[in-house]
Amino acid sequence: MRxxxxxxxxxxxxxxxxxxxxxxxxxxxxxxxxxxxxxxTQPFRYIFFLHWSEQIPxxxxxxxxxxxxxxxxxxxxxxxxPLQNLIARGHRHTVLSALRMSGTxxxxxxxxxxxxxxxxxxxxxxxxxxxxxxxxxxxxxAKNEPSPQAQEGELVIFKRRTPKxxxxxxxxxxxxxxxDHIRMLDAxxxxxxxxxxxxxxxxxSRAALYNEKVCSDATITIIxxxx
Numbered sequence: 001m002r003x004x005x006x007x008x009x010x011x012x013x014x015x016x017x018x019x020x021x022x023x024x025x026x027x028x029x030x031x032x033x034x035x036x037x038x039x040x041t042q043p044f045r046y047i048f049f050l051h052w053s054e055q056i057p058x059x060x061x062x063x064x065x066x067x068x069x070x071x072x073x074x075x076x077x078x079x080x081x082p083l084q085n086l087i088a089r090g091h092r093h094t095v096l097s098a099l100r101m102s103g104t105x106x107x108x109x110x111x112x113x114x115x116x117x118x119x120x121x122x123x124x125x126x127x128x129x130x131x132x133x134x135x136x137x138x139x140x141x142a143k144n145e146p147s148p149q150a151q152e153g154e155l156v157i158f159k160r161r162t163p164k165x166x167x168x169x170x171x172x173x174x175x176x177x178x179x180d181h182i183r184m185l186d187a188x189x190x191x192x193x194x195x196x197x198x199x200x201x202x203x204x205s206r207a208a209l210y211n212e213k214v215c216s217d218a219t220i221t222i223i224x225x226x227x
Contacts, residue, residue, distance in 0.1 A: 001025040003142055004039050005135075007050035008032070009188065011128045015050070019135040023142060040064065048138045049101070050131055058103055066101040067111065067141065069134040072158075073097065075151045078106035080160025083123055087184040092118055096130055098137045100148045109148030112137050121208060123187035166191045168204075178214050182207035192219075199223045 001024075005016050008031050016029045025045070030036045033054060040047065040060050049056075049068045056066060071082040073095035079085075086094050096116040102108035114133055120126050140146075166185050172178050182193040182204045192203040201223050207216040 001045045001142070002043065003027045003138075004044045004047045005029045005050060005138065006031070006036050006047065006052050007131065008053070009051045009127065009131065011131050012050045015132050015135040019132070020139055023139050025142065046138070046142060048134070048141075050134045050138075051127065056101065061101045061103065067138070068099050068101050068106075068108075069130065069137065070097045070099055070106050071116065071130055073113065073153075074099065074106055074110065075153050075155040077156055077158050079158035082158055083118070083126055084161050084184045085158040087118060087180050094118055096133050096137070098134070098141060107151070109150050111141050111146050111148045121183055121186075122206070123184050123190065127187055163191045166193050168193055168195050170195075175209065175212055175214050179207050179209050182214070182216055196223065 003020075003025055005012075005020060005027065007013065007016065007029070013029060013031060016027075020027050021029070028039060030039055044064060047060075047064050047066045049066065052068070060066065070077075071094055072078070072086065074097045077085065077094075082094075094116050095113045097113050098111040099106065100108040100111065114137060116126075116130055116133060118126055120129075168178060168181055172181075185191060185193045186205045186207065192205055194201055194203045196202075199222055201221045203219045203221070204216040205219075207214055209215075
């Protein structure tokens with residue numbers, strides 16, 4: 001059997017090498033669009049997408065058994081920015097769902113689900129944890145080939161967050177909520193939590209709660225009028 005694993009984050013490859021590369025069968029990894037395009041016309045038992053933001057062409061999804069990993073207990077939380085939407089709603093734990101990809105985002109049948117903690121000082125910690133768990137689920141799917149089951153339950157759609165949504169509310173009164181706001185955006189390739197005061201933009205990372213205060217690294221940029 002041949003398997004393909006796609007993931008654009010550096011920890012995806014690390015988890016692939018430690019958890020999947022030596023599994024039974026022929027396993028391949030790619031982390032760029034061009035590498036993926038070189039592979040996806042070949043026959044694979046499964047193509048696993050660990051962390052991938054680009055849309056996959058419909059004909060590939062139809063011809064191959066493509067599996068993605070969504071950070072909610074679908075059909076609750078279909079849609080964009082699942083980690084941020086979950087934390088903003090006060091969730092401390094979630095479910096990682098392994099789905100067969102279909103023509104509708106996050107609507108495919110479910111192979112497996114597994115509990116996932118949302119705790120941690122940065123979103124990146126959670127993404128790394130989810131990547132490791134995704135590889136473990138991929139290994140289980142490859143070994144046991146479970147039949148995916150249709151989603152059941154109330155449908156709740158998450159909206160993809162915009163960069164403007166990263167701004168810390170000026171009327172915030174809860175330090176725990178401020179800490180969550182900073183940590184849920186603290187990851188590679190994500191817009192950091194910020195405040196704009198006058199002509200200053202202050203971006204926050206590496207937050208911690210200490211004595212009812214939020215301590216954080218801050219980067220200050222002067223906002224200059226565009227020419």
